[in-house]
Each structure stands twice: as C-alpha cells, then as structure tokens.
Amino acid sequence: MTAYIARRMVTAVFMLLAIAFVTIALFFGASKDPARAMCGKPCPAETKAKVSAYMQTDQSVVWQYGQFVKGLVAGRTYGEGAQQVECAAPCFGYSFPNRSDVTSLIGERLPVTLSLALGAAVLCLVVGIGLGALSAIRKGGMVDRFSTGFAMFGLSVPTFLVGLLVVQVFGFMLNVLPFSGFVPFSESPVDWAWHLIGPWMVLSFILAASYVRVTRTQLLNELSAEHLVAMTARGASPRQVNRHAVRGVMVPISAMFALDVTALLGGSVIAEKVFSLHGLGDLLLSGVNESDLSIVVGVTLFSAFLIIVGNLVVDLLMPLLDPRIRRA
Amino acid sequence: MPDPVLQVEDLSISFTTGETTFDVVRDLSVTLDGGRTLAVVGESGSGKTITGRAIMRLLPRGAGARGRIVVAGRDMLAADERELRRARGADVAMVFQDSMSALSPYLDIGAHIAQAVRLHDPSVSRRAARARGVEMLERVGIPEPADAVRRFPHEFSGGMRQRAVIAMALVNRPALLIADEPTTALDVTVQAQILALLRELQQEYGMAMLLISHDFGVVASAADDVLVLYAGREAEYGSLRDVFEAPAHPYTAGLRAATPRLDARLDTGGERTRLRAIPGAPTSLRDAGPGCAFAPRCGLAGQVGERCVVEVPLRSRRTSGTTGGAHRAACHLDRLPSSGEIAR
CATH class of the missing domain: 1.10.3720.10 (MetI-like)
Structure with missing residues (x-):
C-alpha cells in the first residue's frame, strides 16, 4: 500500500513538471509578453528590453522552464543590486505586478x-x-x-x-x-x-x-x-x-x-x-x-x-x- | 398425520397499476408435506415466481395476495411485519435463480450466512455465526470452506455461488424451501450436482421444497408432485407419475411433447420423433378471454366446441390417478385422446 502511494506520488511529480512545461509553452505560444504589461504606458523598446531582462522573460521557453524547475529546488533571484528580488525555494515564480512570490499569493x-x-x-x-x-x-x-x-x-x-x-x-x-x-x-x-x-x-x-x-x-x-x-x-x-x-x-x-x-x-x-x-x-x-x-x-x-x-x-x-x- | 408444511388455499395475486387492478394468479390451492417436493411448472409469465414470492410475502409494491397461505402453522397473509420477519429465513427460505444478483456485492459469503443466522438469533456472536457459515459451506460441498467464507460473490463460480446461496437458505433449517429456478443459470453438469445436493439436504432436514422450474428434465428428476400453471391458473396438479405419464390437460401433454428426450427412439418403438412445439404464444390472465386461457392454442378445442371459448373449465378430479394422490385438471375434456392427436 505504502509502495503504491509512493509510486503514485512520484508519477504525480513528473506529471506536474510536464504540466508546468505545457503551461509555460502555451503562455508564450499565445504571444503574451509580461514585460509589456509592466513597462508602463509610453513603453520605448529600450525600456521594455530592460524590463524583459529583469523579469527573465526574454529567454527561450526551454530556458524559462529550466529556471522554473531550478527555482523549485534552489530558489530564484531576479535582477541585481537595489532591485534584486529573492524568491526562496520552493519558488513557484514571482509575480511582478503584485510584488510578491506566487506561493504567498x-x-x-x-x-x-x-x-x-x-x-x-x-x-x-x-x-x-x-x-x-x-x-x-x-x-x-x-x-x-x-x-x-x-x-x-x-x-x-x-x-x-x-x-x-x-x-x-x-x-x-x-x-x-x-x-x-x-x-x-x-x-x-x-x-x-x-x-x-x-x-x-x-x-x-x-x-x-x-x-x-x-x-x-x-x-x-x-x-x-x-x-x-x-x-x-x-x-x-x-x-x-x-x-x-x-x-x-x-x-x-x-x-x-x-x-x-x-x-x-x-x-x-x-x-x-x-x-x-x-x-x-x-x-x-x-x-x-x-x-x-x-x-x-x-x-x-x-x-x-x-x-x-x-x-x-x-x-x-x-x-x-x-x-x-x-x-x- | 402431521399438518402439511405448506397449505395454499384459493390464492389469488393481483397487481394494481394506477386505477386498474388485475389478477396475475387466480385460485391456486396446494398442500405440501415435509420431505416432499412440489414442482411448479409453466412458461415465463405463468405466475410461478410470483406465487413463490407470495408465499414469503415478498411481493413487489402494488401487488397483493388473497386467499390463505399457511407455512409451518403460520398464516402468512394474516401475519404482521414482525411475524413475517420471524418466518422469513427461519421457517421458509428461498433460493434464487440468479445467485449473482441475489448476493450483495459488498459482503463476503461469510457475512451473508452470518446475517441469516443473527437475524433470527441475535444472541449468536458474529464469530460464532461465521463459524456456522464455515460448517454450512462445508456441508454444501464447497472446498476449503474456512477460506471461502472470506471471499466475495464475484470471486465464486456460478455453481459454487449457488451452493453458497443454498447454504445461506438452509442455515436456519427452514421447514420449507422455495427454490426458484435454482439451476437455470447453471451448466447441465452443475445443474445435476445442485439438484442432487438439494435432494440430499431435503432428506437430511426433512424439509418441504417448492421447486419452481420450466424445465421438465429438472422436474422429472426432483419432484414428487407437479403443479402445472397456465396464465396464472392451475392447469393440472397431481403426482409426478400421473402428470407425466397420463397428462390430463392438453397443455401438459403439449409441454411433454415439446420436451426433448434421450430415450425417444425406444419410446416410439424405434421410430424417429420430432419435437412438437405448442403453437401460439403464452397469454396472461389479464389478456385471456372469458373461456379457457389455453383454448386459442389448444388442438383439442375444436372437439369440445364453443364451451372452451366461453366457459372457464373447473378443476376436476381425474380417475387416472395411479398413485392414489389427487390428480386434477382444468379441462372440459374428461379424458385426453392418445398423444398423437393432441397437438394441432
């Protein structure tokens, strides 16, 4: 019985990881740009690129997914210096519009x-x-x-x-x-x-x-x-x-x-x-x-x-x- | 002579749907002594099963019984709910046709038998009741009974399940067992085993058995007396020998002619015989006309004429009784012609 539950839980972890990937891929597939929403009303390309880099959304889907998984295990840091944001492990992501990590939201x-x-x-x-x-x-x-x-x-x-x-x-x-x-x-x-x-x-x-x-x-x-x-x-x-x-x-x-x-x-x-x-x-x-x-x-x-x-x-x-x- | 275990007098069963009430069984009368088997024979819808259920007062909603049913001295139709509960499963028990649906899928076999025991004697502990179950399973020939009580109905084969159902029915030593097509759902070889088991236990316990069947082979090998039902009425009643060898009702004769026999060649002096089906389809009491319900299918109705269509034949005693018991038939013809002329 315990072995059965353990096996099911392990399967569940892989299933969740797969779901996370599909969700991220779909999100970008729908050509959503998180930086666009954050950069404010006049949004020059230069500012947008900076915001994008800060939010780490300027990378490929696979890289994003890698960061997400890494965040789950080791936590994640966005930006640097005064604007640095820490998201402790297990980090399910950081919501910039809400200025809070997703777990606490x-x-x-x-x-x-x-x-x-x-x-x-x-x-x-x-x-x-x-x-x-x-x-x-x-x-x-x-x-x-x-x-x-x-x-x-x-x-x-x-x-x-x-x-x-x-x-x-x-x-x-x-x-x-x-x-x-x-x-x-x-x-x-x-x-x-x-x-x-x-x-x-x-x-x-x-x-x-x-x-x-x-x-x-x-x-x-x-x-x-x-x-x-x-x-x-x-x-x-x-x-x-x-x-x-x-x-x-x-x-x-x-x-x-x-x-x-x-x-x-x-x-x-x-x-x-x-x-x-x-x-x-x-x-x-x-x-x-x-x-x-x-x-x-x-x-x-x-x-x-x-x-x-x-x-x-x-x-x-x-x-x-x-x-x-x-x-x- | 002790009182008969089962006495049925003028039993009629009616159904009520909405405004209309109609009879499905009318004026049945039988008696059955301990140790003897009465077979109730008839086609589907002839009222066999509902008669068996009426004896235990297990009628569906909307159905009612009139007349008198006495089981082991208890008037079943007059009994109140508590008395009925005391009688059911103790004085009179039932073996159902489909053992799968007659068993709860959520209970193991031991729990079923223990339930039967404890419903009638709450002082028996659960453990002791299950122990009785093991004994009973052993008695009905289930191998490794101590293991079998823990199994669930779906884990048994059909024959084993029917044995378990018999064990359950007999655990309280009922005076009367109603076996409703107990072997119909089984293979032929298993059928024979189950019938032999039923007969053996009947002898051992001295109980009376009402065997409901549509299979003449089963009836021939197990019954002492036979009641033939047609459209809810008695067509013929008598000892097995009288009814089988000297049928006094064209319907019984027709059923006999429609039954395949392995010894048919010998019977007819080596000639080939064909099975003769009874023409037409069975009717019900509700749809039958004013006369004899069998008349539309009867090859002899022409010989009698009008009377068959307008007048219900009364049960009358037949002199063909060779065994000394009552032999009666509900036919306007006093004596049937030899078998060749019967079927149309």
Whole structure:
C-alpha cells in the first residue's frame, strides 16, 4: 500500500513538471509578453528590453522552464543590486505586478476559495442526495418531477447566468443577501456564512444537478435489486435493507464528490468573479489579464496538484467501499 | 398425520397499476408435506415466481395476495411485519435463480450466512455465526470452506455461488424451501450436482421444497408432485407419475411433447420423433378471454366446441390417478385422446 502511494506520488511529480512545461509553452505560444504589461504606458523598446531582462522573460521557453524547475529546488533571484528580488525555494515564480512570490499569493487567496468550496460541497451533497433520494423513493411523484426538472436546469444553465440571477433576485430585488465581499471566518463566522450563501447557492445548484441524477438512478437500481429482496427473504427489516441500499449509492457518490471537491478547491473563476470574491479563480483570471506568467503557472500547478491528489484519494477509497475493486 | 408444511388455499395475486387492478394468479390451492417436493411448472409469465414470492410475502409494491397461505402453522397473509420477519429465513427460505444478483456485492459469503443466522438469533456472536457459515459451506460441498467464507460473490463460480446461496437458505433449517429456478443459470453438469445436493439436504432436514422450474428434465428428476400453471391458473396438479405419464390437460401433454428426450427412439418403438412445439404464444390472465386461457392454442378445442371459448373449465378430479394422490385438471375434456392427436 505504502509502495503504491509512493509510486503514485512520484508519477504525480513528473506529471506536474510536464504540466508546468505545457503551461509555460502555451503562455508564450499565445504571444503574451509580461514585460509589456509592466513597462508602463509610453513603453520605448529600450525600456521594455530592460524590463524583459529583469523579469527573465526574454529567454527561450526551454530556458524559462529550466529556471522554473531550478527555482523549485534552489530558489530564484531576479535582477541585481537595489532591485534584486529573492524568491526562496520552493519558488513557484514571482509575480511582478503584485510584488510578491506566487506561493504567498496563493496562501492569501486560499481561505476564500476554501470557504467557498467546502460550503458549496456540503450544500450540494445535502441537496443533491436529498432530492435524488426523495425522487427515487417516490418515483413519478411531485418531488421526482420537480427534481428531474431541477437537475436538467442545473446541468444546462451556465454558472454566470445562475450567479447573476441570484445576485439580481436576492441581492437587489429582495435585498436579503449581500452580493459581494468576503469576511474571514476568524473575524465573524456569521458574517462569513452570510456573505457566502449566495455563491454557495450558485455553485451547489450547478453541481447538485448531477448528484440528484446519480443518486436517483443508483437508488432506484438498489431498491429493485434482487439482493435486497434476498435480504428481506432472510428476515431483515426494511430499515436494515435500506441501510444496505444506501451503500450501493454511496460508492459512486463518494467518487464523484472527491473529484468535485478538488475541482472546487482549485478555484471557481466565474462564481468568484460574479460575487467579487478574491479567491484562486480570481487570482488566475487576473494573472491571465495582466500577462503574469508566474501566477498562471502557479495556480495551474496548484489546481493540477489537487486533482491528482483527488484522484489518488478516490483510487484509495474505492476498494474500501467496494470489495469488487479490491482484488481486481 | 402431521399438518402439511405448506397449505395454499384459493390464492389469488393481483397487481394494481394506477386505477386498474388485475389478477396475475387466480385460485391456486396446494398442500405440501415435509420431505416432499412440489414442482411448479409453466412458461415465463405463468405466475410461478410470483406465487413463490407470495408465499414469503415478498411481493413487489402494488401487488397483493388473497386467499390463505399457511407455512409451518403460520398464516402468512394474516401475519404482521414482525411475524413475517420471524418466518422469513427461519421457517421458509428461498433460493434464487440468479445467485449473482441475489448476493450483495459488498459482503463476503461469510457475512451473508452470518446475517441469516443473527437475524433470527441475535444472541449468536458474529464469530460464532461465521463459524456456522464455515460448517454450512462445508456441508454444501464447497472446498476449503474456512477460506471461502472470506471471499466475495464475484470471486465464486456460478455453481459454487449457488451452493453458497443454498447454504445461506438452509442455515436456519427452514421447514420449507422455495427454490426458484435454482439451476437455470447453471451448466447441465452443475445443474445435476445442485439438484442432487438439494435432494440430499431435503432428506437430511426433512424439509418441504417448492421447486419452481420450466424445465421438465429438472422436474422429472426432483419432484414428487407437479403443479402445472397456465396464465396464472392451475392447469393440472397431481403426482409426478400421473402428470407425466397420463397428462390430463392438453397443455401438459403439449409441454411433454415439446420436451426433448434421450430415450425417444425406444419410446416410439424405434421410430424417429420430432419435437412438437405448442403453437401460439403464452397469454396472461389479464389478456385471456372469458373461456379457457389455453383454448386459442389448444388442438383439442375444436372437439369440445364453443364451451372452451366461453366457459372457464373447473378443476376436476381425474380417475387416472395411479398413485392414489389427487390428480386434477382444468379441462372440459374428461379424458385426453392418445398423444398423437393432441397437438394441432
């Protein structure tokens, strides 16, 4: 088991290094010039060249990549003399527009994304499994018809539209919810939750749709499963049988959930934009807008890392939940 | 004479979908003593399986049973939920056709058997219950039972799985075993082994067995009595010998003629015989007309005339009974002509 995890982690490191290369190559492939954004409004070629050299973006992609990897291991120094900037190892890059290294930028934004992701994930689980289960139990009933429509809507409507609708309805028309800003949990848990209800609603609505569908299908399968009839035939009570049915639903749901949580933790660009939350998604977006290579690479790597870890967790979790996978 | 283990009187089973209610089984009556096997035979949709399930009150939602079902002295249709739970798995157990889907994919074989034990005697420890599982697996002929209890259903072959299902059903020594097509999903050689095992355990435990099957070969090798169902009604009922050698219902005769026999040449004095299929398709109680449900497919209906189409034949006693037991058939003809004329 330990060997397996170790092997997966080693693979993950190489995968991340490859992702870093692709990201850097794509960044320059899109003919982005970080120096252009930094050099100011009248930007004579001479100044631009200096800025470029200072930011070390005047070199080839391969050289950039080499510096990036070197920075991870040994740290990186930009410029010299009074303008010298140190980025200690492991250095994921230095953001000149923000005058800060990427690691601390991600660290600053993480609480926002974390709050957003975890709340949305919990809400999505409750709503998705709840609605899905209710519609499976009363198949064809009112709840079922409502939640089928709900799921269809959630799957087909883009996040920004739901986001703007929530802001419009709850923020402006009903004026019951704040529609922007973030209050740290440590400052006031109530305000923290109050400010996040909107974005939680939006994200979980979009996500819950697939949970409704999976829960409903799985539970319907389980409820008509012969092995549950067999269990009743052995003398089990409906409660014992139902508890068993739940297990069959939990297997696919937990796999989905682990992957969705990691995706959420990587930042939600649209929801953060709509609700003016400064999380990782917002950081990534600003990095792209300001041609800030270090931020783009840093946030991409962070998200990729989470997804790799999420997959590993799923792969380790599934055999525990489903013995059929254990010895396959 | 002790009371029969299973007594079914005028059992009708109906389904309700939306506004409509219709019967799928009507007026079945059988009795079954300990140590004996009653085979329920019929085509798909004739009501065999639902009858077996009704006896354990395992009907799907929307289905209801009327009449009387007494298993080991307990009136199953009058029993409340607690009493039913006490009966299921202890007085009456079931072996399902598809052992794969009848086993939970998330539990190992030992957990299944332990569950059956502990549901009826919570005082047994988990360990002791699993030990009973090992014993039971050994009894049904699973090699290395101590190792096998830890395996999961998908790690067993079909035959081994069916043995495990039998072990599970018999661990509480039920008075009645309902075996719903227990060998249908298996290879022919494995079929014979499983049937032999069932018979052996039946003798050992003195239990009654309701064997649901569409396979006359299986029925011939295992049953004492036979109940032939057609479209949810009894077509014929009697001892195996009576029903097989002197079928009193054209449907039974037709099924016999449609069954391949290895000794066919001997039977007909060396002549080649062809298998004769029953023309037409099976119907259901719901779609059957006012008369005999089999009439549209019956080669003899012409001999009787109108009556077959307008009047449901009542079960009537036949004198052909050679074994002394009851032999009855639901046909307007009192006596069938010799086999050659039956099929159309």
